[in-house]
Amino acid sequence: MDIEDLIFPREAFLAPPPFDEGSPGDCYLQSSEGTTFKVLRHVLIHSSRYFERLFEGLPPSRPRDLPKLHVEEDAPTLHALLIILYPVHEDATKIGIEHTLKLIEIQDKYNIPGSAMTFFLTSIIGINVQKARDGLIDDPTGLYSLAWRIGFQLEAQLFSHHLHGIDLNDEKVAGELVRNSNSLKAYIALSDLRRRREAALDDIIEALEPRKHFCVAHSGSDMMFFAFISLMKNASRNALVAPWPQVNEGGAISFLGLQSEDESRAVAWCSSCYAGVDMRRLSDRLQKAVEKYPQEITM
Numbered sequence: 017m018d019i020e021d022l023i024f025p026r027e028a029f030l031a032p033p034p035f036d037e038g039s040p041g042d043c044y045l046q047s048s049e050g051t052t053f054k055v056l057r058h059v060l061i062h063s064s065r066y067f068e069r070l071f072e073g074l075p076p077s078r079p080r081d082l083p084k085l086h087v088e089e090d091a092p093t094l095h096a097l098l099i100i101l102y103p104v105h106e107d108a109t110k111i112g113i114e115h116t117l118k119l120i121e122i123q124d125k126y127n128i129p130g131s132a133m134t135f136f137l138t139s140i141i142g143i144n145v146q147k148a149r150d151g152l153i154d155d156p157t158g159l160y161s162l163a164w165r166i167g168f169q170l171e172a173q174l175f176s177h178h179l180h181g182i183d184l185n186d187e188k189v190a191g192e193l194v195r196n197s198n199s200l201k202a203y204i205a206l207s208d209l210r211r212r213r214e215a216a217l218d219d220i221i222e223a224l225e226p227r228k229h230f231c232v233a234h235s236g237s238d239m240m241f242f243a244f245i246s247l248m249k250n251a252s253r254n255a256l257v258a259p260w261p262q263v264n265e266g267g268a269i270s271f272l273g274l275q276s277e278d279e280s281r282a283v284a285w286c287s288s289c290y291a292g293v294d295m296r297r298l299s300d301r302l303q304k305a306v307e308k309y310p311q312e313i314t315m
């Protein structure tokens with residue numbers, strides 16, 4: 017158990033239907049931390065060789081005294097396992113990515129049939145592909161790793177749009193990525209994308225023609241000029257963290273947050289810089305540069 021769990025114990029997991037006390041069942045399965053799930057033996061026996069062996073020789077149940085068998089997994093994992101093995105009583109796609117990855121790890125141990133697993137994984141990925149195109153997804157790092165893990169390369173590429181903000185130098189992030197994806201390449205692909213993005217920031221800045229539009233005070237000395245370029249780069253880097261960045265009606269200045277209250281994106285602009293510039297033309301140039309900017313891993 018994590019130290020964090022000892023200090024802030026998570027709410028006890030209560031088995032929901034069809035595994036709760038009110039559901040029909042002839043046996044209990046107990047998770048590693050003691051949560052009980054009421055199950056029907058014959059359902060599990062038909063779904064998994066593991067349970068067939070587990071229930072072998074177990075006497076028939078008496079209604080008031082159902083046998084209780086221990087399973088090594090924690091309650092959310094055991095719940096996920098039962099959802100997969102039961103004829104779908106519950107929407108399996110509600111299983112989170114963390115426990116989906118866990119199911120892959122224990123697939124052999126519990127003899128989860130390949131067909132059930134494939135159907136489940138395809139549904140999970142499918143739903144999140146749609147979400148990833150429309151807006152935000154929960155646990156993008158987990159989804160990216162999952163897609164790598166099961167060889168869904170195009171989907172991994174799509175999910176990589178949502179990972180521009182993660183800290184690839186954080187050992188914990190890097191370790192989890194490699195462990196969950198079971199592939200060092202999953203990490204290398206993201207590092208490579210990050211490197212290409214950093215290099216391509218120059219093209220974004222170039223589109224904004226700073227040499228042409230900075231006022232004399234801000235372009236007169238190299239030191240001042242480069243300090244402002246650096247601020248613009250920073251503003252661009254932050255604006256481009258979005259999975260699908262767009263220079264919309266707000267135009268270039270708004271996209272970069274140059275008048276923003278958000279300090280991470282604001283550049284202390286002076287009213288003479290970019291004075292009288294054709295903003296539509298500039299925004300078009302920026303939009304074209306943003307469209308060419310690296311947004312996803314290459315395979």
Ligand SMILES: [Zn+2]
Pocket residue numbers: 230231232233234285286287288289
């Ligand atoms: Zn100026």
